[in-house]
Amino acid sequence: MAKKLIELKNVTKSYDGAAVVNDINLYINENEFITLLGPSGCGKTTTLRMIGGFEKPDAGEIVLNGVVVNDVPPYERPINTVFQRYALFPHLNVYDNIAFGLRNQKVAKEEIAERVETALKLVSLPNFAKRKVTNLSGGQQQRVAIARAIVNKPKILLLDEPLAALDLKLRQSMQYELKEMQRKLGITFIYVTHDQEEALTMSDTIVVMKDGVIQQIGTPTGIYNEPNNRFVARFIGESNILDGIYVRQNLVRFMDVEFDCVDTQFADGEPVDVVIRPEDLDIIDPKGAKLIGVVSSSIFRGVHFELCVMVQGKEFVIHTYENRKVGENVGLRVDSYEIHLMKVEQGEH
Amino acid sequence: MNIKKLGRLALPYLVWMLVLVGIPLVMILVLSFMKTDGVSFTGATWSLEAWQEMFSVTDPTNLKILLDTFTFAIIATVICFAIGYPMAYIVARSPFSNKFVILVLTIIPMWSNSLLRNVALKNILSETNILDSLLSRVGMDFVIRFANQDQATFISIIVGLVLTYLPFMILPIYTVIEKIDESLLEASMDLGANPARTFLKVTFPLSMKGVTTGIIMVFLPCFSGFAIQKLLSRGTVYVLGSLIEANYIHDINFVSMLSIVILFLIFGSMMIVNKVDKEGATLV
Numbered sequence: 001m002a003k004k005l006i007e008l009k010n011v012t013k014s015y016d017g018a019a020v021v022n023d024i025n026l027y028i029n030e031n032e033f034i035t036l037l038g039p040s041g042c043g044k045t046t047t048l049r050m051i052g053g054f055e056k057p058d059a060g061e062i063v064l065n066g067v068v069v070n071d072v073p074p075y076e077r078p079i080n081t082v083f084q085r086y087a088l089f090p091h092l093n094v095y096d097n098i099a100f101g102l103r104n105q106k107v108a109k110e111e112i113a114e115r116v117e118t119a120l121k122l123v124s125l126p127n128f129a130k131r132k133v134t135n136l137s138g139g140q141q142q143r144v145a146i147a148r149a150i151v152n153k154p155k156i157l158l159l160d161e162p163l164a165a166l167d168l169k170l171r172q173s174m175q176y177e178l179k180e181m182q183r184k185l186g187i188t189f190i191y192v193t194h195d196q197e198e199a200l201t202m203s204d205t206i207v208v209m210k211d212g213v214i215q216q217i218g219t220p221t222g223i224y225n226e227p228n229n230r231f232v233a234r235f236i237g238e239s240n241i242l243d244g245i246y247v248r249q250n251l252v253r254f255m256d257v258e259f260d261c262v263d264t265q266f267a268d269g270e271p272v273d274v275v276i277r278p279e280d281l282d283i284i285d286p287k288g289a290k291l292i293g294v295v296s297s298s299i300f301r302g303v304h305f306e307l308c309v310m311v312q313g314k315e316f317v318i319h320t321y322e323n324r325k326v327g328e329n330v331g332l333r334v335d336s337y338e339i340h341l342m343k344v345e346q347g348e349h
Numbered sequence: 350m351n352i353k354k355l356g357r358l359a360l361p362y363l364v365w366m367l368v369l370v371g372i373p374l375v376m377i378l379v380l381s382f383m384k385t386d387g388v389s390f391t392g393a394t395w396s397l398e399a400w401q402e403m404f405s406v407t408d409p410t411n412l413k414i415l416l417d418t419f420t421f422a423i424i425a426t427v428i429c430f431a432i433g434y435p436m437a438y439i440v441a442r443s444p445f446s447n448k449f450v451i452l453v454l455t456i457i458p459m460w461s462n463s464l465l466r467n468v469a470l471k472n473i474l475s476e477t478n479i480l481d482s483l484l485s486r487v488g489m490d491f492v493i494r495f496a497n498q499d500q501a502t503f504i505s506i507i508v509g510l511v512l513t514y515l516p517f518m519i520l521p522i523y524t525v526i527e528k529i530d531e532s533l534l535e536a537s538m539d540l541g542a543n544p545a546r547t548f549l550k551v552t553f554p555l556s557m558k559g560v561t562t563g564i565i566m567v568f569l570p571c572f573s574g575f576a577i578q579k580l581l582s583r584g585t586v587y588v589l590g591s592l593i594e595a596n597y598i599h600d601i602n603f604v605s606m607l608s609i610v611i612l613f614l615i616f617g618s619m620m621i622v623n624k625v626d627k628e629g630a631t632l633v
Contacts, residue, residue: 052539053538054535054538054539073538073543074535074538074539075538075539075540075541075542075543076541079539080539080540081535081536081539083532083535083536084532085532087530087532087533087535087536088536089533089536089537089551089555090533090555091551091554091555091557100537100540100542100550101540101541104540104541104542104546105541148540149539149540152540152541
């Protein structure tokens with residue numbers, strides 16, 4: 001059984017009367033890669049800063065290894081951070097930047113040298129020790145920032161959008177490296193990002209946040225396949241969201257047609273939101289199809305084509321490998337297990 | 350446009366520098382090694398007289414003046430730093446939204462004439478002063494008493510120099526501290542440095558540039574000026590500047606020599622400060 005390492009209980013934080021983080025509850029296991037995901041202003045960075053000790057929660061408790069740490073300053077927490085803009089010390093060289101934490105702990109000189117060297121190897125920057133940090137590229141600074149944090153062997157590593165400033169290729173390779181590092185070091189990673197792809201690639205657990213409230217906690221596949229509400233469905237990947245009625249068990253009606261489905265937790269006749277991912281819709285012959293529409297646009301996306309199909313005035317987005325001509329009549333098909341139903345929430349739409 | 354073409358734009362400036370700075374400096378240097386009748390080369394002869402007068406061991410009056418000048422300037426600079434750094438730090442790190450206003454309040458006195466301010470200071474530091482005559486009407490007295498005249502003179506001069514040049518120390522230090530990225534301090538705390546260590550290892554090294562500028566800005570005028578020293582000592586204390594003032598009409602060679610001495614001493618101090626700063630940037 002995984003051990004709970006850190007727990008947030010009813011944590012609330014407001015600025016100027018506006019709640020940025022609103023009564024969130026969350027626990028993080030040892031050795032977990034957890035991602036706080038949400039649009040900017042959703043409170044994910046504030047949550048991270050509270051875990052790091054840079055902000056104090058207005059209410060609630062942050063429990064680390066069974067001890068409430070609300071009033072413990074950052075320099076006494078076994079937590080290190082990789083800051084968004086790296087925050088490397090410009091007056092120190094790479095070696096001294098990485099050694100900074102160890103020197104604060106009064107580690108012996110020889111051990112510092114050894115550990116810094118290991119850390120530099122781990123981030124694939126050997127022989128960079130004497131370089132000035134101001135002369136490094138963005139990607140290199142990023143690696144130094146990671147080395148500076150992990151060299152202290154923290155229990156938890158906080159990462160605040162560490163890849164945001166890097167270009168796509170570098171970002172993708174860093175994603176793998178970070179995940180690898182986390183596996184090797186056995187450190188709990190708490191990662192903040194607004195990039196859903198990044199979250200899906202790296203995380204063991206994703207926490208989706210919006211307006212300071214947790215929308216859903218789950219594994220990447222769980223969140224992708226079974227979003228809790230419209231916000232999550234829209235934020236994680238693309239989706240077609242339709243109004244529907246849960247007719248009875250295993251039967252749902254939308255677009256005036258009845259479909260088999262596998263969700264069961266609704267009352268008969270209850271309105272539901274229906275989510276169908278673009279890649280789950282298949283294009284078939286219009287004859288005998290439940291949904292018939294006209295292709296209104298087609299865009300080549302590299303691996304697939306992105307088609308828009310108008311069905312009874314409603315636009316469906318479909319990802320398919322075969323192109324169709326604009327204006328063509330097509331039928332749409334979806335398997336029962338690919339129809340996901342969500343409770344309708346007040347104020348959503 | 351390439352750099353070379355742009356470089357030509359500097360030509361007028363270079364000519365200007367050569368004519369108005371370079372040549373006069375060489376002239377002063379040459380004059381200090383001559384015996385002339387005013388600024389004229391008629392009947393001029395090479396002579397070390399001026400230098401001998403300055404560095405004479407048998408009559409160390411002038412050497413003593415040099416030492417005094419140094420002492421005043423260094424003590425005033427150290428005190429300016431001791432007051433200015435905490436002040437700049439506190440204001441820069443204060444939660445006020447308009448920190449600059451607070452800073453301006455400390456600078457406003459600078460807008461009045463420094464001589465007038467020091468005349469007022471002289472008055473306040475003497476036994477019959479304006480504050481005392483005002484306060485005596487309500488039965489209080491305000492007299493700062495010194496042990497002896499030498500002490501009075503010394504303290505007055507230091508106070509005068511500090512009050513005059515303090516803003517020059519505060520401003521550059523404030524500017525650099527204000528610019529230090531908050532996230533660097535957070536990073537330091539994150540890496541286990543408590544606030545005191547964060548100050549020592551991050552804030553202070555990063556503010557060295559402002560400190561250097563501040564030290565130069567205070568030390569230079571303290572070392573080369575003479576008006577404040579003259580005023581507050583009622584003419585009893587001589588510094589290098591006063592020697593120049595007293596001699597520039599009748600002994601141009603002596604005065605040239607003094608200028609060269611001041612120039613070299615200032616140059617030397619600046620090199621030392623610069624060196625300290627560079628090491629501060631790499632060692633810590």
